């Protein structure tokens with residue numbers, strides 16, 4: 001078993017059963033008491049949002065990552081090739097959601113402790129950004145093996 005912070009262990013346990021079980025309660029618990037969040041997770045990359053790998057499932061079913069967003073940073077418009085779930089550990093996250101025609105249907109702001117999404121069938125299309133002044137740290141689960149972490153998650157438009 002890979003080392004894991006105890007505050008993330010229940011989340012990893014729930015993720016083992018995704019996408020057929022629910023991980024929202026475990027995700028919310030990890031967001032409301034983010035003892036796993038280390039100082040380096042608040043250090044972003046001025047060039048683009050920065051992904052920190054927190055845990056890799058030894059059977060290659062999922063990864064847990066933190067993503068650090070400096071003020072003003074934004075993701076591309078994207079869907080997902082794999083199941084995913086995420087929420088906010090620190091800061092304020094803006095999520096714009098789009099329909100299949102790429103029309104924006106919703107813009108919402110999520111704060112620390114909030115679960116943003118659980119996309120089990122890869123239908124969600126969204127764009128995530130940090131419109132606040134403070135650094136944003138989000139917590140993500142992706143149903144992808146570590147080897148495909150950079151190429152196997154997002155579906156770009």
Ligand SMILES: [Fe+2]
Pocket residue numbers: 078079080126
């Ligand atoms: Fe996404």
